[in-house]
Amino acid sequence: xxxxxxxxxxxxxxxxxxxxxxxxxxxxxxxxxxxxxxxxxxxxxxxxxxxxxxxxxxxxxxxxxxxxxxxxxxxxxxxxxxxxxxxxxxxxxxxxxxxxxxxxxxxxxxxxxxxxxxxxxxxxxxxxxxxxxxxxxxxxxxxxxxxxxxxxxxxxxxxxxxxxxxxxxxxxxxxxxxxxxxxxxxxxxxxxxxxxxxxxxxxxxxxxxxxxxxxxxxxxxxxxxxxxxxxxxxxxxxxxxxxxxxxxxxxxxxxxxxxxxxxx
Amino acid sequence: xxxxxxxxxxxxxxxxxxxxxxxxxxxxxxxxxxxxxxxxxxxxxxxxxxxxxxxxxxxxxxxxxxxxxxxxxxxxxxxxxxxxxxxxxxxxxxxxxxxxxxxxxxxxxxxxxxxxxxxxxxxxxxxxxxxxxxxxxxxxxxxxxxxxxxxxxxxxxxxxxxxxxxxxxxxxxxxxxxxxxxxxxxxxxxxxxxxxxxxxxxxxxxxxxxxxxxxxxxxxxxxxxxxxxxxxxxxxxxxxxxxxxxxxxxxxxxxxxxxxxxxxxxxxxxxxxxxxxxxxxxxxxxxxxxxxxxxxxx
Numbered sequence: 001x002x003x004x005x006x007x008x009x010x011x012x013x014x015x016x017x018x019x020x021x022x023x024x025x026x027x028x029x030x031x032x033x034x035x036x037x038x039x040x041x042x043x044x045x046x047x048x049x050x051x052x053x054x055x056x057x058x059x060x061x062x063x064x065x066x067x068x069x070x071x072x073x074x075x076x077x078x079x080x081x082x083x084x085x086x087x088x089x090x091x092x093x094x095x096x097x098x099x100x101x102x103x104x105x106x107x108x109x110x111x112x113x114x115x116x117x118x119x120x121x122x123x124x125x126x127x128x129x130x131x132x133x134x135x136x137x138x139x140x141x142x143x144x145x146x147x148x149x150x151x152x153x154x155x156x157x158x159x160x161x162x163x164x165x166x167x168x169x170x171x172x173x174x175x176x177x178x179x180x181x182x183x184x185x186x187x188x189x190x191x192x193x194x195x196x197x198x199x200x201x202x203x204x205x206x207x208x209x210x211x212x213x214x215x216x217x218x219x220x221x222x223x224x225x226x227x228x229x230x231x232x233x234x235x236x237x238x239x240x241x242x243x244x245x246x247x248x249x250x251x252x253x254x255x256x257x258x259x260x261x262x263x264x
Numbered sequence: 265x266x267x268x269x270x271x272x273x274x275x276x277x278x279x280x281x282x283x284x285x286x287x288x289x290x291x292x293x294x295x296x297x298x299x300x301x302x303x304x305x306x307x308x309x310x311x312x313x314x315x316x317x318x319x320x321x322x323x324x325x326x327x328x329x330x331x332x333x334x335x336x337x338x339x340x341x342x343x344x345x346x347x348x349x350x351x352x353x354x355x356x357x358x359x360x361x362x363x364x365x366x367x368x369x370x371x372x373x374x375x376x377x378x379x380x381x382x383x384x385x386x387x388x389x390x391x392x393x394x395x396x397x398x399x400x401x402x403x404x405x406x407x408x409x410x411x412x413x414x415x416x417x418x419x420x421x422x423x424x425x426x427x428x429x430x431x432x433x434x435x436x437x438x439x440x441x442x443x444x445x446x447x448x449x450x451x452x453x454x455x456x457x458x459x460x461x462x463x464x465x466x467x468x469x470x471x472x473x474x475x476x477x478x479x480x481x482x483x484x485x486x487x488x489x490x491x492x493x494x495x496x497x498x499x500x501x502x503x504x505x506x507x508x509x510x511x512x513x514x515x516x517x518x519x520x521x522x523x524x525x526x527x528x529x530x531x532x533x534x535x536x537x538x539x540x541x542x543x544x545x546x547x548x549x550x551x552x553x554x555x556x557x558x559x560x561x562x
Contacts, residue, residue: 053436080438091436094429097422105426108419109438116420144497 001202002029002170007051007061009226021047022058023226029170034196034203034217038210038245044226045206049172052204054078066169080110083163085156085176092159095148099139099158102147103128106162131161135191153184157191164195171196173205189216210242222249266517272398274517278510279401280466283459284482285489285505286405286412291452292483293501294416295445296428300355301340302482304362305333305453307475309460311369314376314470322384326461332369333457334450336362341446366472376470383465397466404462408455409502415451416498424448456482477530484533485509487540 009022021044029035039045051058054075062071070078085092093102104120107128120128125143132140135157139150147155156176163171173192177185189212196203207213213220220237222230222245230248232240266274284306291299309329316325336358343354370376389396415421427434427444434441456478464470489508493500516529524532539546 055435074440075435076438076440078438079436084436086432086436088432091430091432094426094433096429097425101417101422101425104417105419105422106437109423114419117415117418119414119418 001031001033001066002027002052003064004028004048004052005062005064007058007063009047009051009056009058021226022051024061025227026061027221027228029202029204031202032200033219034201035205035219035221036213036217037204037206037221037223038208038213039223043223045223046174047226048223049084049174049204049206052078052170053082053084053172081169082172083168083170084172085159085163085174087175087178089152089156089159089179092162093147093155096146098144098146099132099150100125100128100143102158103132103162103165107165110166110168128165131165135161151184153180153188156180156184156188160188160191160195164199164201167199167201169202171201171203173203175206175208178208192216210245214240214242214245266521270517270521274513275510276397276401276466277463278513279398279405279506280459280462281481281485281513282405282506282509283408283455283462284478285485285509286409286502287452287455287459288479288482288486289501289505290412290424290448290455292486294425294428295448295452297344297351297445297449298355298479299337299340299449299452300352300479301336301358301362301449301453302355302456302479303475303477304359304366305336305456305475306460306478307366307472308332308336308362308369309457310464310470310474311366311376311460311472312457313461313464314378315369315371317383317465318376318378318381320382322382322387322465325465326384326458329457329461330454333460334454336457337449337451337453338446340453341442341449344449345442345445363472370470370472374472376464378465378468378470381468383468384462385465401462401466404458405506408458409499409506412451412455413498413502420444420447477533480530480533480537481512484536484540485512487537488512488515491540 004025004027006024006026007022008020008024011017011019011021025044025048037045037048050056052063054070054073054077057072062069064070065078065081094105097105100120104124107120107124108114108118129140129143132143137154137157139154139158147158150158160176176192177188180188193216195201203217205216214237219231219233220240221228284302288299288302291297291302309332312329312332313325316322316328339361340354340358343349343357344351349357367374384400385397388400392399416425423434423439424444424447426437426439427441427448431441460475463474485508486505487508488511489504489506490501492507492511493504519529519532520526
């Protein structure tokens, strides 16, 4: 489904601020794979997402999505197939537009056969209502409210729904629950699990929370200095504990700084 | 206090200028761009409309003006999105260039006299009698407003609104902001030019200075409208822009009634806009910080 082959990216080359963010990184995802990504700050996790989503063009290597070479495709063309959630819940929705309008926008831009002048139909609206009801947040009764009135958790749940309303080929979750309070974070994480499983979405998720990295998805990778330094799956992953994983981090020379990871 | 003629003309002008308020609703409120092309685009609409009407095609004149306005908007958008010129400067550049274009359209004369020319209004006069200027203007404005509201609910319209509302979101979604900004500015300047086109035929003259200060007049109308319709759905906002424009004309009529010289009107408009846009800052400065009851949402 996603084939990342030997990509590298150096920011500000030739200056004092030169920073190699990705270094000869390769990663392959099969359809339905759900990979969680761990790594300390500056390991290149978000840069990897930026490369996949097309926020910048990589220096070397190639990226293929579902057989199509997207290495040089501009970001707005990629995002028809790639859903992306950020840590900041304010980034994914338009505050002065209503819940319904936000959903309509997400729905129509990802659908294949809509003209620029198409509008949502009554049945589309009913579909939105149904999907909103599944979130269990009562948003289905507030469809004509501006999104700016919602809480951070509600906005993030809505962003998740928008990103998956038309099933994307790939979903990128960049610490999308980190800015939420623990209870809300759990709720959004549960929704994520449910939506990803129901639609069998191929998914990459960055997290600092080791237990959720190990419990969610089917593979876990660890990044350091723009490279993947550890990859676990299957039985090895099932037997992995937070303690053992932290040990593995230390063996990789990652600083013994538990602040970077939440072990509870 | 007012004669019926004064009321009638305020309503007529209010409806005609409401198109500029709607145009600025698109550029200033929806796209979040202060579009300085407005003045030039308005004059361009006047000039094209007058020239084509003098040539004997008053209806075609309106369409030609719309097309010309859209072109002007596309130039500003090109400067902004492709050449990366800051939006305000891009508008000023186009506006400056349009001065020459507008003179050229009028045959390098600073005005066009249409006293003996057939206009859409004179052509409708036999059927509409006294209301021959009000009815067509009102109908056109309402039609344009309805079409605009519907357009803003289409996929393209929603994309344009999102571009102005949350650039972060748009960058992460499959929306080409260069394209949506271009369409938005084309629509906005087409409306402005249409307003100028109708005005030229309404007053049977076009002048190179007709558009001067139009962006401020349009903003004043828009902001008055927002005071009348503080929040709500799109159609309420569009209605607000129209009502604001009509109310603005009544304010002007009152000012003229009070024997205020008409030269003062631009200063009054400028003051209204400055105060209205600066109101939140003024309120915050007047109120002590502790007395504020929580942050205003978005």
